[in-house]
Amino acid sequence: MGLLVIRPGLLTTVQDLGRWGHQHRGVPVSGAMDTTSHRLANCLVGNPASSATLEVTVTGVELVFDAPTVFAVAGADFELSLDDVPVAMNHRFAAGAKQTLRFGSRLAGARAYLAFAGGVDVPEVLGSRSTHVASGMGGLAGRALRAGDRLAVGVSPEQQLKRTQRTNGLTPLPSEGVRVRVLEGPDTDVFSEGEMARLCSTRYRVTPESNRMGYRLDGHRLARSNPDDPLSSGIPNGSVQVPTSGEPIVLLADRQTVGGYPRIATVISADLPVVGQLMVSHWIEFETCSYETARRALVALEQSLIA
Amino acid sequence: MPEWFLSRVGDAGLVVSSARQVMDPIVNARVLRMADEIRRGDGAGIRDVVESYCAVTVHFDPLGTDLDQLMSELGEVMAEEERVWESASEVPVASPRLVTVPVHYGGSHGPDLAVVAEQVGCTEADVIDLHASETYRVYMLGFLPGFAYMGSLSPRLDLPRLAKPRVEVPRGSVGIAGRQTGVYPMPAPGGWNLIGQTALRPFDLRREAPFLFRTGDAVRFEPVLGTLGTTG
Numbered sequence: 001m002g003l004l005v006i007r008p009g010l011l012t013t014v015q016d017l018g019r020w021g022h023q024h025r026g027v028p029v030s031g032a033m034d035t036t037s038h039r040l041a042n043c044l045v046g047n048p049a050s051s052a053t054l055e056v057t058v059t060g061v062e063l064v065f066d067a068p069t070v071f072a073v074a075g076a077d078f079e080l081s082l083d084d085v086p087v088a089m090n091h092r093f094a095a096g097a098k099q100t101l102r103f104g105s106r107l108a109g110a111r112a113y114l115a116f117a118g119g120v121d122v123p124e125v126l127g128s129r130s131t132h133v134a135s136g137m138g139g140l141a142g143r144a145l146r147a148g149d150r151l152a153v154g155v156s157p158e159q160q161l162k163r164t165q166r167t168n169g170l171t172p173l174p175s176e177g178v179r180v181r182v183l184e185g186p187d188t189d190v191f192s193e194g195e196m197a198r199l200c201s202t203r204y205r206v207t208p209e210s211n212r213m214g215y216r217l218d219g220h221r222l223a224r225s226n227p228d229d230p231l232s233s234g235i236p237n238g239s240v241q242v243p244t245s246g247e248p249i250v251l252l253a254d255r256q257t258v259g260g261y262p263r264i265a266t267v268i269s270a271d272l273p274v275v276g277q278l279m280v281s282h283w284i285e286f287e288t289c290s291y292e293t294a295r296r297a298l299v300a301l302e303q304s305l306i307a
Numbered sequence: 308m309p310e311w312f313l314s315r316v317g318d319a320g321l322v323v324s325s326a327r328q329v330m331d332p333i334v335n336a337r338v339l340r341m342a343d344e345i346r347r348g349d350g351a352g353i354r355d356v357v358e359s360y361c362a363v364t365v366h367f368d369p370l371g372t373d374l375d376q377l378m379s380e381l382g383e384v385m386a387e388e389e390r391v392w393e394s395a396s397e398v399p400v401a402s403p404r405l406v407t408v409p410v411h412y413g414g415s416h417g418p419d420l421a422v423v424a425e426q427v428g429c430t431e432a433d434v435i436d437l438h439a440s441e442t443y444r445v446y447m448l449g450f451l452p453g454f455a456y457m458g459s460l461s462p463r464l465d466l467p468r469l470a471k472p473r474v475e476v477p478r479g480s481v482g483i484a485g486r487q488t489g490v491y492p493m494p495a496p497g498g499w500n501l502i503g504q505t506a507l508r509p510f511d512l513r514r515e516a517p518f519l520f521r522t523g524d525a526v527r528f529e530p531v532l533g534t535l536g537t538t539g
Contacts, residue, residue, distance in 0.1 A: 020354040023366070024342070025518045026448035026455075026492075026510075029355075125512065135452050135493060186316045231328050232449060232456070234357035234364025236320040258359050258449035266317030269369055294318040298369055 019128035033276030037075030041115035051119030060103020076109030118154035177283030221246030238267030270297035416504035453510030472498035
């Protein structure tokens with residue numbers, strides 16, 4: 001079982017929930033930017049959350065199935081068709097052999113997740129199928145898909161599906177921007193007084209120098225009271241780091257494992273998926289929250305996934 | 308002020324850090340010992356344990372982890388480290404593995420060697436001698452899979468990174484920046500001053516042990532004559 005890529009789209013990569021356990025060897029985690037939509041797509045076709053999907057960025061793909069294949073698309077809202085018959089987002093479909101799945105116009109969001117029952121079957125590298133393009137690791141030969149690529153699909157798990165469709169996706173798709181919650185620190189004290197408040201009262205813009213490693217933001221330049229950079233240490237997903245220019249960068253899935261710029265705040269786990277749906281020139285605003293709020297938001301997100 | 312403190316970093320991270328932000332072999336050896344201890348523990352919910360110069364970052368699954376229990380386990384690791392440290396008449400430092408890296412210095416293998424020599428006011432041979440006479444410690448890995456940050460480079464070779472980073476540094480390039488040296492495991496953009504190149508691969512998935520360097524390793528660079536073979 002497999003498929004042939006006719007049109008690869010702008011940046012389509014194989015992703016799962018990330019390559020954990022090797023960051024102390026310098027191996028970046030990578031994985032889906034919008035893990036909620038990745039998981040939803042997997043769920044709709046009966047896969048475990050860890051199965052590999054295709055992360056489709058901004059412009060869609062076109063592919064032909066070799067054999068009957070069950071698929072679903074979640075995340076960024078695209079017009080989809082199977083042999084020119086429209087099909088819906090967030091909905092399980094069975095494609096026949098030689099049928100063509102085509103992504104048309106993108107209506108909202110940045111990243112869609114295309115799951116196949118059985119998962120994208122590329123070899124696991126250090127325990128994950130995620131593609132990290134900068135180091136050429138994982139996925140299909142460590143790179144984005146190209147026209148003419150063939151991808152294998154794994155054996156579909158035999159099981160009764162709880163649900164095969166949803167009216168809506170789970171990750172909000174921002175039309176112009178989004179407000180996300182952050183936890184302060186860890187390096188808040190490196191910044192001048194009041195800069196944490198300025199971070200949270202500024203409307204930043206996502207610049208074109210943004211990718212899966214992180215989003216460079218344009219807006220108020222954060223001033224430091226201590227010019228010395230801390231020594232490099234591990235960086236969580238969603239860290240808001242501030243290089244010498246003062247303009248913050250939100251570090252995301254493909255971030256390096258360690259970094260030496262001070263970090264003023266960290267986006268909460270529950271709000272990372274929506275960050276993955278932002279487009280260049282969209283705005284982003286930050287607001288601080290408590291650890292308890294962060295935890296409750298994540299529990300609520302988890303419940304919406306299993307509901 | 309206590310030597311070590313535990314703090315949260317986002318909702319999926321905890322960090323044990325030293326009160327002293329230093330590149331110091333003893334502090335780093337203690338960091339590594341605690342990181343190993345954390346890895347040996349029960350580890351429920353832990354996704355990654357990342358040691359760096361003077362901190363251990365623990366990444367965990369925020370839904371699959373009992374945070375109170377994890378924090379108390381990390382507290383115990385810190386307390387045990389303090390106990391061992393205070394009671395030991397001799398500092399219990401594990402004897403490091405020695406990794407020797409053969410290097411082709413200068414020429415096309417080290418395009419910045421001449422500039423480095425000029426900037427620090429000595430000959431190319433002096434730069435090679437200064438770089439190759441030191442035994443370095445791997446303080447941490449990062450930047451790229453298998454990239455080891457090693458120190459301490461001679462203060463005489465302490466130079467800033469290139470003003471304009473290269474778009475692509477070749478695999479095996481040996482670079483220096485500040486008081487550090489390192490080997491590029493794969494072609495990548497980079498801003499370190501390149502003084503040589505090795506045929507060794509710091510990261511190779513075809514090997515049983517894909518990573519050449521580990522935190523805590525001792526590393527020496529050995530000048531070799533001639534140029535890299537085509538297989539390098």
